Amino acid sequence: MPEQIIEPGTLAARGDRVRLSVRMPWYRALPLSSVADVRWMVDGAQVPRDSITWTVDGRSHRLDDLPARHDLWWYVLDSAELEGDLPALDDRAEHRVSVTLSLYIPYITTDLGVLRIEEKDAKTMPLTVTRKGRSA
Amino acid sequence: MTAPGTPVQGVTLYSFTRAFHGRRYTFEELVREVARRGLGPGLELVGFQSIKGFPDVDPGFVTRFRSLIDETGLVPTCLSANADAGLRRDRMLTDDELVDYMRPQIAVARELGFPVVRVQISLTPDDMERLLPVAEQHGVRLGLEIHSHQHPRHPRIQALLERYEKLGSPLLGFVPDWGASLRAVPSTLLRKYREAGYDEDLLTGIEQLWREHHAEGPPMTEPQHGRWFRQVMELAHRHGAGDRAIEMAVNITGLFGHAPASDWAEVLPWAVHTHGKFYEIDADGDEPSVPVRELVDLWVGSGYSGAISSEWEGFHWNDWDDPFDVVAREQALIRASAAANGSRVIVDPAEARRLVGLREGRNI
Numbered sequence: 001m002p003e004q005i006i007e008p009g010t011l012a013a014r015g016d017r018v019r020l021s022v023r024m025p026w027y028r029a030l031p032l033s034s035v036a037d038v039r040w041m042v043d044g045a046q047v048p049r050d051s052i053t054w055t056v057d058g059r060s061h062r063l064d065d066l067p068a069r070h071d072l073w074w075y076v077l078d079s080a081e082l083e084g085d086l087p088a089l090d091d092r093a094e095h096r097v098s099v100t101l102s103l104y105i106p107y108i109t110t111d112l113g114v115l116r117i118e119e120k121d122a123k124t125m126p127l128t129v130t131r132k133g134r135s136a
Numbered sequence: 137m138t139a140p141g142t143p144v145q146g147v148t149l150y151s152f153t154r155a156f157h158g159r160r161y162t163f164e165e166l167v168r169e170v171a172r173r174g175l176g177p178g179l180e181l182v183g184f185q186s187i188k189g190f191p192d193v194d195p196g197f198v199t200r201f202r203s204l205i206d207e208t209g210l211v212p213t214c215l216s217a218n219a220d221a222g223l224r225r226d227r228m229l230t231d232d233e234l235v236d237y238m239r240p241q242i243a244v245a246r247e248l249g250f251p252v253v254r255v256q257i258s259l260t261p262d263d264m265e266r267l268l269p270v271a272e273q274h275g276v277r278l279g280l281e282i283h284s285h286q287h288p289r290h291p292r293i294q295a296l297l298e299r300y301e302k303l304g305s306p307l308l309g310f311v312p313d314w315g316a317s318l319r320a321v322p323s324t325l326l327r328k329y330r331e332a333g334y335d336e337d338l339l340t341g342i343e344q345l346w347r348e349h350h351a352e353g354p355p356m357t358e359p360q361h362g363r364w365f366r367q368v369m370e371l372a373h374r375h376g377a378g379d380r381a382i383e384m385a386v387n388i389t390g391l392f393g394h395a396p397a398s399d400w401a402e403v404l405p406w407a408v409h410t411h412g413k414f415y416e417i418d419a420d421g422d423e424p425s426v427p428v429r430e431l432v433d434l435w436v437g438s439g440y441s442g443a444i445s446s447e448w449e450g451f452h453w454n455d456w457d458d459p460f461d462v463v464a465r466e467q468a469l470i471r472a473s474a475a476a477n478g479s480r481v482i483v484d485p486a487e488a489r490r491l492v493g494l495r496e497g498r499n500i
Binding site: 001004024028029031033068076077078105107108113115118119120 | 154158
């Protein structure tokens with residue numbers, strides 16, 4: 001269900017940071033250690049990987065910190081909030097957003113190891129700009 | 137001669153994944169909808185899907201679930217647990233860790249009133265033997281799911297069967313999944329790929345590979361399955377579908393199994409629950425990809441009177457059919473198939489509870 005990854009209308013900017021809500025392209029809760037990678041682009045420009053934080057249940061993590069967190073879970077109904085450095089955007093009302101999520105599926109192992117899926121979604125939506133201030 | 141079985145009708149909420157994931161139904165609304173539409177009486181759920189925080193389930197949820205069951209008259213049949221051997225990135229779980237990982241899932245099944253816990257293939261015969269006292273303690277049965285690409289004659293399943301026969305406990309068994317026995321690639325998947333713009337050569341190639349694997353028979357080794365997986369990946373890459381290569385390989389080699397229906401006969405005496413996996417129902421009320429009639433013949437003929445959870449997995453790609461309608465249509469097919477064998481499917485909750493419900497005290 002890759003088409004459900006990007007939540008419509010959730011692209012938002014505050015100062016030099018950009019946010020987006022994403023859903024899981026899978027059917028059951030996964031440990032955060034299952035989140036293998038996130039690739040996020042806006043108007044064809046990459047949101048720098050090192051700048052991305054991943055927030056579920058009110059706790060934020062850098063992507064490189066996720067593999068060790070097999071003790072925390074991403075529930076299937078919960079959105080994960082991505083935040084990263086805002087790249088230079090085209091000057092227009094609607095922006096093209098794409099997200100590729102790579103997930104390990106912890107109970108499916110094959111001859112190739114633990115199954116790692118990669119699902120991509122792309123949607124067009126407006127950018128909500130809020131005044132620069134302390135992040136909520 | 138074995139008396140014909142009377143399987144209990146039921147459904148797993150997994151069939152409604154798309155509606156639940158899309159936040160169109162809450163968990164409670166799904167359970168009520170199942171009851172309202174008569175898709176029970178059997179009710180199965182996946183712990184890690186339906187319950188946030190699973191297997192750490194708070195007492196309030198247990199109370200609310202039990203009153204939901206009382207209100208709807210549904211009969212809990214199976215709690216699907218997961219054996220997440222690949223939980224960590226640095227290494228696989230050890231056997232000790234995996235056994236410990238299963239304990240709370242088994243305990244909570246009992247609290248919620250489920251008589252059977254579905255467990256998964258990462259568990260070895262030794263692991264199952266070590267979990268037997270846990271099952272005894274909680275009075276539930278453990279059913280290791282036989283899911284494509286595994287199948288009844290797979291060496292890992294045969295090793296489990298041998299251990300079950302040695303231990304002779306009614307608390308250890310299998311959950312056959314009909315997805316291990318397809319007869320064709322579901323047409324709805326090909327339709328979806330076609331609509332996505334993939335070329336006909338790719339679709340023809342996918343079906344051709346599946347038929348070649350079918351002719352080889354269900355895979356007996358992991359390297360054999362690995363080779364099939366890579367064949368589908370390479371085919372997808374050759375046709376410009378690299379971004380969907382893994383998904384295609386998972387579908388073709390991981391979902392659509394090749395076991396002849398008759399292969400199930402050997403393990404059916406050990407079946408504690410069944411996943412009535414299906415993908416689509418045609419205009420004649422038949423399932424073109426899963427041989428439901430043939431499977432029901434075998435289940436009834438072997439005397440199986442456990443639950444059959446209708447498990448619609450077409451939702452992965454099929455976003456146009458109503459999942460409740462399609463489940464109702466599979467259940468009609470199962471009932472008709474049982475009737476054609478001079479038997480019937482149990483739809484009465486009291487009768488279902490007598491056959492598959494959790495008994496107080498030890499569940500044997």
